[in-house]
Amino acid sequence: MELTSNLTLELSDQPFLLEKRIQLLNAIKQHGSISKAAKAVPMSYKAAWDAVDTMNNLSQTPIVSRETGGKGGGGTTLTQYGENLLKTYSILKEEQKRFLERLKQVTDVDKGTLKTIGRLSMQISARNQLSGKIEKIVKGVVNTQLHVQLKSGNRLVSIITNNAVESLGLDKGDDVTAIFKATSVLLATGEIHISAQNKFEGIVESIRAGKVNAEVVLSMGDLDRIVAVITKESVEALKIVPGSKVCAVIKATDIMIGK
Amino acid sequence: MELTSNLTLELSDQPFLLEKRIQLLNAIKQHGSISKAAKAVPMSYKAAWDAVDTMNNLSQTPIVSRETGGKGGGGTTLTQYGENLLKTYSILKEEQKRFLERLKQVTDVDKGTLKTIGRLSMQISARNQLSGKIEKIVKGVVNTQLHVQLKSGNRLVSIITNNAVESLGLDKGDDVTAIFKATSVLLATGEIHISAQNKFEGIVESIRAGKVNAEVVLSMGDLDRIVAVITKESVEALKIVPGSKVCAVIKATDIMIGK
DNA sequence: GTGATTACATAGTATTGATATATTATATAT
């Protein structure tokens, strides 16, 4: 049983970006003329022209700029806005593809249920969501250690139950997201001797202090960022200020994995 | 800018369940005949009959059972399998709706980027995902307390950062999912005097012991279930066996919220 | 048996969508 789906962007209740039109825009980008693009897709010239016209009319800012006559008889090119639209669409399409694949895996047609815990599409409160690749999987009897290589180059270790590894179908090389709460992050300065497996050096970007707690944003290179919520006293005791070099410590068991 | 999408189930490369056909099946379920269903949708009788016929032909197990003649001249009813299909489709559709809504929120058409950190469609390793409704929101300077009423009737308190509340757009009455790791769950028997806000009574359904840790599944009524991973010694010390009445304790700061 | 209602089947008509084709307008190169 296959799952398929289209993706349509609507503007003022009118279909605006459809699969076919995207193909057409791509062809226009490539060939620089509506007539050539229509041949490449393929579709009739009229259909192509109509599509381009309705798109340009629907949109506030034009999608393509058309020129009649001139060198080579004229031509049609995408505007910057048009290119952005194409890019947006391809990103959305990609996300949707991932979603459908997941949905398919998880669907149990015979029972009329989803064989999964929880929702598929969910926004999570956790501030810290770092993406990376699984480098090594060490399986225990109940728990599994996952070694994840982050974009920033840092390595991270997460401990989750074997059941979770199985139900997510985790394998070496998989792209995953490491998820942990801001309150799971401890901060330390200077020499650290602590049993936790995850220690990340970073520079303090910002501090927002409340009455009791303070939110500290840590930057680890350009790519990864960690948010910590610690007590106000700790901030003062450690003398943390923006620009400080501090170490974020996270227990491996506090890190969840999303795929 | 609106995002819309259809959802089609395919069987051996043939479109099988489409939006229209689902409507038809629903009408058949309601009215008990193809002709009445066709009027209700509305569509022509022939189109309705053809649709039903092709569906029944494509599927291994029949979707509807048809009877010609008899009381009232005959009729058409859904089979159990057909009902399951309808249910599956509605679940899938619901998931897709959530996904699209989220996708829309997160899309920045002008820039051609997604204004999000993580992936949209993600399955999380956390075994414990309990759904409920937000009952009360108590906002602090940095953190917010969320009181969630679970399906089982239990109340749960989660503490997350104000930032998270804002970025999820959480409000009183919202349907949310409380997420926490199996290793965040402590188990206790007898009288408990502990500062944690979340204490849930349950019956032990199963125990799976490893060398060091053990996985204990707790049932809180029919609806909610909690999985705890605790040390093997704890299991022995507390004398936990299947059927035992135990108390699950979870720190409010260990509970994340998904929406 | 008659009537009622519905499934099942076929033929013809209408509508729609796409394609094909032809024509005009435009502006540059030669």
Place this chain on the structure above:
DNA sequence: ATATATAATATATCAATACTATGTAATCAC
């Protein structure tokens, strides 16, 4: 001025689809 390639527009043709109309078969209630 002419040739050229393309946009812009209109009309005619074709194919697919959907709908309408009509008819047959089946079975139970009366």
